[in-house]
Amino acid sequence: MSKKRRKKKHDKPKKQNYRARVMELVLADTTVGFSLRKIMSLLRIHTKADKRKLVELLEKLCQENVLQQDGKKYRACTQLAYYMGRLDYVSSRFGYVVVQELEDDIWVKQENLMGALDQDMVRAVIHKPARKGRKAEGRVTEVIQRHRQEFVGKIEVGTKFAFVVADNRKMHQDIYVRPEDLLGAQTGDKVIVQIIEWPKGDKKPVGTVIEVLGPSGQHEAEMHSILAEYNLPVHFPKDISSQANRIKSEISTEEISKRRDMREVTTFTIDPEDAKDFDDALSIRLLKNGHYEIGIHIADVTHYVKPKTLLDIEAYKRATSVYLVDRTVPMLPERLSNELCSLRPDEDKLTFSAIFELDANAHIKKEWFGRTVIHSNRRFTYEQAQQNIETISGEYAKELTLLNEMALKLKAERFMCGSINFETTEVRFQLDENGKPLQIIPKERKDAHKLVEEFMLLANKRVAEFIAKKDPKCTFIYRIHDYPDIDKLNAFSAFAKKFGHHLDLQEGAIAKSLNKLIEDIEDQPEQNVLQALAIRTMAKAVYTTEQKGHFGLAFEHYSHFTSPIRRYPDMIAHRLLQHYLDGGKSVQADLYQEKCKHCSDRERIAAEAERASIKYKQVEFMTEFIGEVMEGVVSGLTEWGIYVELIQTKCEGMIRMADITDDYYAFDEQNYRIIGQKNKKMYTMGDALTVRVTAANLDRRTIDLEFA
Numbered sequence: 212m213s214k215k216r217r218k219k220k221h222d223k224p225k226k227q228n229y230r231a232r233v234m235e236l237v238l239a240d241t242t243v244g245f246s247l248r249k250i251m252s253l254l255r256i257h258t259k260a261d262k263r264k265l266v267e268l269l270e271k272l273c274q275e276n277v278l279q280q281d282g283k284k285y286r287a288c289t290q291l292a293y294y295m296g297r298l299d300y301v302s303s304r305f306g307y308v309v310v311q312e313l314e315d316d317i318w319v320k321q322e323n324l325m326g327a328l329d330q331d332m333v334r335a336v337i338h339k340p341a342r343k344g345r346k347a348e349g350r351v352t353e354v355i356q357r358h359r360q361e362f363v364g365k366i367e368v369g370t371k372f373a374f375v376v377a378d379n380r381k382m383h384q385d386i387y388v389r390p391e392d393l394l395g396a397q398t399g400d401k402v403i404v405q406i407i408e409w410p411k412g413d414k415k416p417v418g419t420v421i422e423v424l425g426p427s428g429q430h431e432a433e434m435h436s437i438l439a440e441y442n443l444p445v446h447f448p449k450d451i452s453s454q455a456n457r458i459k460s461e462i463s464t465e466e467i468s469k470r471r472d473m474r475e476v477t478t479f480t481i482d483p484e485d486a487k488d489f490d491d492a493l494s495i496r497l498l499k500n501g502h503y504e505i506g507i508h509i510a511d512v513t514h515y516v517k518p519k520t521l522l523d524i525e526a527y528k529r530a531t532s533v534y535l536v537d538r539t540v541p542m543l544p545e546r547l548s549n550e551l552c553s554l555r556p557d558e559d560k561l562t563f564s565a566i567f568e569l570d571a572n573a574h575i576k577k578e579w580f581g582r583t584v585i586h587s588n589r590r591f592t593y594e595q596a597q598q599n600i601e602t603i604s605g606e607y608a609k610e611l612t613l614l615n616e617m618a619l620k621l622k623a624e625r626f627m628c629g630s631i632n633f634e635t636t637e638v639r640f641q642l643d644e645n646g647k648p649l650q651i652i653p654k655e656r657k658d659a660h661k662l663v664e665e666f667m668l669l670a671n672k673r674v675a676e677f678i679a680k681k682d683p684k685c686t687f688i689y690r691i692h693d694y695p696d697i698d699k700l701n702a703f704s705a706f707a708k709k710f711g712h713h714l715d716l717q718e719g720a721i722a723k724s725l726n727k728l729i730e731d732i733e734d735q736p737e738q739n740v741l742q743a744l745a746i747r748t749m750a751k752a753v754y755t756t757e758q759k760g761h762f763g764l765a766f767e768h769y770s771h772f773t774s775p776i777r778r779y780p781d782m783i784a785h786r787l788l789q790h791y792l793d794g795g796k797s798v799q800a801d802l803y804q805e806k807c808k809h810c811s812d813r814e815r816i817a818a819e820a821e822r823a824s825i826k827y828k829q830v831e832f833m834t835e836f837i838g839e840v841m842e843g844v845v846s847g848l849t850e851w852g853i854y855v856e857l858i859q860t861k862c863e864g865m866i867r868m869a870d871i872t873d874d875y876y877a878f879d880e881q882n883y884r885i886i887g888q889k890n891k892k893m894y895t896m897g898d899a900l901t902v903r904v905t906a907a908n909l910d911r912r913t914i915d916l917e918f919a
Contacts, residue, residue: 229254229268231322234338234350237278237287244284277338293336295355300329303383308335308349315346321383323350326410329381330358354409361405362386363440365427365910366420368398375404375418376910378440384415392419399427401436428909430646433827434535441820443533447544451525455544458515460551462559467584473506473564474586477610480554481663484592488541489554490776492562492587493666495610502576503569505617507670508562508585510552512543512775513785522547527806530813532777535824536640541777548776556590563785565670565772573620578673580788596659615658618665625668629722629765632729633746638861640828648832651860667773668764674788675768679758685791686800688783688807690771691759693750695721703748706883706896710737722765739844739856740897744883754780754807754814756800780810826912829862833907833914836860840919845898848885850878853894855902855916864914866902871918 296310408417425432847854874887
């Protein structure tokens with residue numbers, strides 16, 4: 212028995228990646244050298260053949276300047292450059308280290324990630340330079356900072372251990388949980404697990420359950436899991452709520468005396484039917500000279516939320532309200548958002564206003580910015596306002612009609628100046644008492660919606676212009692939208708040409724050309740695909756202190772001023788505007804640029820959470836349609852599948868490339884299509900397809916389709 216055991220010990224080792232193992236050894240500590248004998252021992256190499264292979268590998272690594280030989284010892288070459296970057300763990304087999312100072316990312320195999328997880332800050336080294344068609348290959352040498360400590364997922368409980376499969380698609384490892392760390396979780400529960408032992412080598416991370424959200428598939432558990440997945444709060448801490456509840460609702464005579472009194476002017480709000488936080492109101496009156504005075508009145512949140520208070524710190528931390536399909540996670544406690552700051556009818560309210568004198572052609576003759584007090588006469592829903600506009604009857608029909616006429620003129624002028632007319636379809640859900648989706652309803656945007664939008668755009672634009680023209684050196688918070696990437700535009704232009712549409716990509720002509728395209732494709736078969744692709748060429752709008760302008764709106768200066776109940780950048784704009792109105796000097800730009808970046812990041816996270824909740828409900832809705840045949844349109848193409856938007860339900864599913872068996876299909880990225888290598892059959896963006904729904908996976912939030 213002992214002979215067998217000894218023989219087994221000296222058997223030829225299993226085939227392994229010697230290069231990766233050698234690199235792991237020498238890069239673990241670059242100050243230590245390793246002799247050939249030491250490397251053989253650590254790699255458990257015992258045969259002459261394997262020793263010969265190892266020597267050949269070491270010589271090759273020296274030739275590549277990855278290793279250097281110091282006497283009889285090998286160590287990492289001093290010429291190796293170490294880079295700090297963030298890991299983008301795109302697949303269970305590899306990831307990319309994104310390094311700011313490098314033009315291209317570093318490709319890293321899974322076995323060389325050193326236990327790093329997605330978005331971790333890492334130090335990496337390149338051991339294979341970039342070659343034609345291939346990125347530089349490297350390995351992670353150190354995890355500098357973990358991106359997150361907690362994960363949300365579904366737990367499976369066994370007899371000796373449990374494991375959590377994370378909802379996060381870029382968490383490619385299960386998290387092991389010991390029986391004593393289950394917190395009572397049962398198989399199938401959604402849980403929040405905190406990692407207590409990070410992965411090393413082939414080992415999985417170990418975690419402890421810190422909260423059980425409820426059974427997987429239950430509405431509340433799933434909505435809470437989405438909030439937890441994106442690290443969004445469910446409730447306000449008690450001290451925050453207490454501070455909000457202590458704020459007095461009475462408005463003193465002294466406070467009113469400091470403000471422009473607008474309480475006698477006809478004023479109303481127009482909002483969604485289920486809204487509770489009315490943060491903007493419109494007023495209108497005819498002046499003696501025949502012009503119109505139109506006021507855009509915004510809740511004066513900063514009167515109640517003072518800098519550096521607990522309320523302000525929490526609002527900044529959240530930076531935005533988050534809108535899931537069935538709930539709002541507000542930036543401010545309800546005492547502020549739904550009561551003190553909400554511009555409810557028949558109540559005096561403190562506001563920050565932009566007031567304009569407009570002539571009959573909607574040209575601005577005068578403008579004024581400052582703090583006001585208003586008294587809203589009526590709360591309209593969008594539907595009620597639309598009814599009064601269409602019928603020219605009902606309460607305040609004359610005022611609504613006048614505002615609508617002015618809004619249409621402002622819009623026409625905006626488009627003449629190059630504003631792009633993108634219209635995207637959004638959906639809302641009709642849910643039953645248990646949160647189950649009964650119906651998916653496309654949101655309609657009519658004149659009442661566009662009326663409010665146009666005046667908000669006007670206020671945001673003129674506030675930004677006022678600051679920029681007052682003193683260009685004054686630090687302010689701007690909402691910018693960069694020019695589209697020219698390579699993306701060229702690719703899109705080439706694709707649009709196949710449908711007979713020409714784009715003028717000369718500087719200054721892009722916006723006008725895009726508008727003409729949108730106009731030309733209205734009600735055409737290619738409308739959806741070309742509009743979707745046009746939007747994808749656009750840059751993302753962000754907050755910054757730099758005056759770069761807004762390409763999509765064609766505004767030289769633009770800010771966010773009109774929604775301080777739900778956006779922290781608007782609170783910043785209010786404070787800075789008042790500071791400059793009071794004659795204050797410019798504030799520190801670096802400090803505010805940091806605030807801008809934080810707000811942009813939080814906005815992105817909120818948008819991702821909102822999309823996740825919509826996607827979950829769409830998948831849940833589609834569980835009732837398994838096996839049904841539906842009409843759809845190709846909405847996206849990748850090397851792994853064809854995305855199809857179903858016309859009937861407005862849900863998007865995918866036909867996996869692996870499930871298309873009549874040929875091998877290659878992805879032609881430039882032309883937005885896939886092509887069969889033998890049959891030459893093509894599937895292109897915008898193609899109409901008939902598909903069958905084969906699966907709706909709630910855990911992965913995916914809808915699987917096949918050709919019908």
